[in-house]
Amino acid sequence: MKLSVFGESPADEGAVRILVEAILGRPTEPISPPLESRGWPFLRNNLSKVIRHLMFSTETEALVVVTDADSSPIHHPDHEQAGSRYADCRLCCLRDIVEREQKQLSSDSLKIAIGLAVPSIEAWYLCGTDTRGSEAAWLQTEERKRNTMYRNRLKYAVYQTERPTLELEKRCATAAAQRLAQDISLLETHFPKGFGPLIKTIRTW
């Protein structure tokens, strides 16, 4: 399957691909040049263009979008009721963009799955090895209002530094994804609201 990953950092691309392959149970093929974003606003503002590019200019079969929640509200099943999508929920926001594009293009030939890393993808990488590796840990922490500090602590826990090089990020992200791929249910259990929708969609492919 030709798969594109649109995440917040080039370091995440390889790790997300490993997780997707574990869910699919088969290898994927990247497109070139790979997509790259510069954080949430860029991802939100450019997703519709990326969808059109992949559909019209490439042979991509599927797109996986993963964004950090940061301090935005965590997705809730209530958001999925028709007409009640929550504007501040990043998962809802991206789903709206996808649905709008598919409607305008009258095509859903490009398979699209969206994941929300709560509060950042480093929490996924810590799943199963650190108590901070769950959505519940984020919801319970007193540090939610100090998002930047919490993000840096998660980074330190994963990379042993708050300022990892891209090379180190890629190495640690790949190692974590390979570990998690052995038992993908860990992420599904600990990140039901952000990883849950991603795995649910991919399983239909």
Added chain:
Amino acid sequence: MIESVHFKNFKALRDATLPLGRFTLIIGPNGSGKSTALKGIQATSRPESHFYLQSVTASKRGMDEETIEIIFDLTYGNVKVARQVCWRSDNSPPQVRYSGEMPTFADIDTALARTRIYSLNPQAIAASVTLNPYTEIGEDGSGLVSVLDRLRDENPERFEALNEALGRWLPEFDRILFSTPQQGMRAFSLRTREGRYSIAAADISQGTLLALALMTLAYLPDPPAVVCLEEPDRGIHPRLLRDVQDALYRLSYPEGIDDDRQPVQVIATTHSPYLLDLYRDHPEEIVIAHKEGLDVRFDRLSEQPYIDELLHGSQLGEIWYSGILGGVPTRI
């Protein structure tokens, strides 16, 4: 480490304090004193190489009894020290005064003498040079080939690591090669990964040369104690700015990459919102230069009220561009 620098009557900096950390990125409009601050830091590190008349604020020229003062607040180990350099209008030799308790001021002078400003120039980087074992990378990047040659001979592990970094940053190349265009001279080229062709430095793209100079600086075993960089993003593709950030952090946080050399204090300037975006998680490392009439003020981004709220759902570079943070040009 220099914790802050206070400038009085130094060019455009009539009365301004610049807060610093191990790594500092200064943003602001043209003419807001960013480059002047770097020059002031260099002047204070080697006061005898600067003169009153060339550095005094324009409105103070010709006035008697005026002084230029630059004061460093430093921490040296656990000790706090202030180092004041004063140039007088009578052009007498600059005076250096210390305050605070410190037994070895000479150590600080020695460390500060290893302050370097870089405003890299691709032509200078590419130039072949006469071999000299004591050459260091010049302000414009000249002498790079000599430094690379020495790195290969004296620190082969670091040289190999630099080649690997080159391959990651610029995957079309895989190795730095050397040649002797004439006796006693050295030139360098880069080898293409595909086909293994040697591309002479003069034929290498400007951005690649600038990237190579930055990378080399980051892999030196004994870089300068304080590195001031003018627009390290210049000429480099926005997708590669993360590599620029990595090179700068490699200098200032060597422990993060298991390098046992001393940390370098890095002070850089930029006009790039793309580079700024990369510092979203470290607002304490960003200093905004505000131009207010003839005066300049420096503020840390982390001291902006509601910084977390400002950053929520937005890109730092875009917020800066909008003017919300200040540090942008004004129009008549």
